[in-house]
Amino acid sequence: MANIFSKIFQKESKLKKSGLLDQKSDVHSHILYGVDDGVQQLEESLQILEELEKLGFKKLWCTPHIMEDIPNETKFLQERFLQLKQAYKGEIQLHLAAEYMIDNVFSKRLSNKDLLPHGELKNHLLVETSYFNPPLNLEKTLQEIYSIGYYPLLAHPERYVYMEENEYIKLKSNGIKFQLNLLSLKGMYGKTAQKKAEWLLSKNYYDQVGSDIHSIHQIHALKDLLK
Numbered sequence: 001m002a003n004i005f006s007k008i009f010q011k012e013s014k015l016k017k018s019g020l021l022d023q024k025s026d027v028h029s030h031i032l033y034g035v036d037d038g039v040q041q042l043e044e045s046l047q048i049l050e051e052l053e054k055l056g057f058k059k060l061w062c063t064p065h066i067m068e069d070i071p072n073e074t075k076f077l078q079e080r081f082l083q084l085k086q087a088y089k090g091e092i093q094l095h096l097a098a099e100y101m102i103d104n105v106f107s108k109r110l111s112n113k114d115l116l117p118h119g120e121l122k123n124h125l126l127v128e129t130s131y132f133n134p135p136l137n138l139e140k141t142l143q144e145i146y147s148i149g150y151y152p153l154l155a156h157p158e159r160y161v162y163m164e165e166n167e168y169i170k171l172k173s174n175g176i177k178f179q180l181n182l183l184s185l186k187g188m189y190g191k192t193a194q195k196k197a198e199w200l201l202s203k204n205y206y207d208q209v210g211s212d213i214h215s216i217h218q219i220h221a222l223k224d225l226l227k
Contacts, residue, residue, distance in 0.1 A: 014201055015185060020209045021226075024058040027118065028099065028126065028155060028179055028210025032062040032080055036070050038214040042087055049090055051219045052211070055226050059093045061118060063126055063155075063210075066109070067101035074114055099155055100127045102135045110144060118153060126179065128155040134162050142176060156181040156212060157205075158196035159189050168205060177207040186221050 015021065030038025031045045039045050052060065062081060066072050081096040088094065097118035100106045106127070109115055118124040125145055129135050145152045154171065157163060157178050172178070181189070184197035200206055211222055 014198075015182075015225075018201060018204065018206065020180065020206055024056055025208070026052060026057050026060045026211050026213075027153075027208045028063050028181070028212045029060055030062075030064060030212070030214045031060070032064045032077065032084060032096075035072055035077060035080055036065040038064070039216075042084070044216055045084055046088060048213060048216055048219065049088055049092055051216070051223075053090050053092055055223065057092055059095065061095045061097050061126075061210075063097050063099040063118070065101070066098045066105060066116075068103050068105050071105050072098070074116060077116065097124075097126055100125060102127055102129050102138065102141050107141070110141075110148070113148065115150075117150060119151075123150055124153045124177070125150045126153045126155055129160060131159055132161050134160075139174075142174070146175075151175070151177060153177045153179055153208060155179050155210075156184065156189075156193075158184050158200055159193045161192070163196075165199075168200065168203075172205055178205050179208045179210055180206040181212045182209055182225055183212065183218065183221055186225050188218075188221060 030036055031048050033039045033042050033045045039048065062084070064072055064077055077096065077098065085094055096116060098116040100109070115125065118126045129138065135141065142152045154176055157168065159181065178200065180197060180201065184193050187194045213222070
């Protein structure tokens with residue numbers, strides 16, 4: 001039993017020592033209500049924000065999905081985000097970006113520059129791929145992102161089953177930034193994702209952290225990790 005607690009402490013200690021929590025920012029969340037597979041009601045969005053505020057978060061990016069199955073329009077997301085900002089009376093600074101699946105919808109948005117960029121300077125794009133299969137045009141798409149003036153920020157790289165150490169090393173050598181899902185360290189997405197997250201963290205490969213929270217029910221695990 002002592003060994004189990006020792007391992008848990010080491011994981012949490014590595015996270016704190018990494019400096020990734022210093023900005024007190026959640027760069028990936030699905031609390032913008034009623035737009036994707038995340039939170040559906042405004043009341044739950046406000047409840048989650050209240051809990052995140054208690055955990056010490058100062059900034060949060062709403063990053064709703066945009067993909068072929070959920071082709072959210074930019075204007076619609078901006079309008080819904082304004083409604084959330086008007087309803088929220090807390091201290092967390094709210095920002096709007098998006099989580100783009102690298103697919104045909106993203107290719108069109110990229111060509112038209114119809115984008116919701118990420119970051120304080122709005123010079124990043126948060127992107128993801130299928131968990132099981134790499135997109136045929138991954139490297140080409142990442143270069144296209146660079147070519148129009150943005151930095152690719154890859155969401156939860158630890159969750160991609162098809163990625164191995166050599167792929168991570170290659171992506172980092174090409175300047176791709178990585179975003180850790182905090183709950184990967186709690187095993188929420190399985191042992192493989194957890195081990196990959198621990199390895200990537202040990203290599204200092206992560207640049208940003210996010211909760212990727214979809215529901216108030218995930219708050220308890222987040223509290224356990226960050227307490």
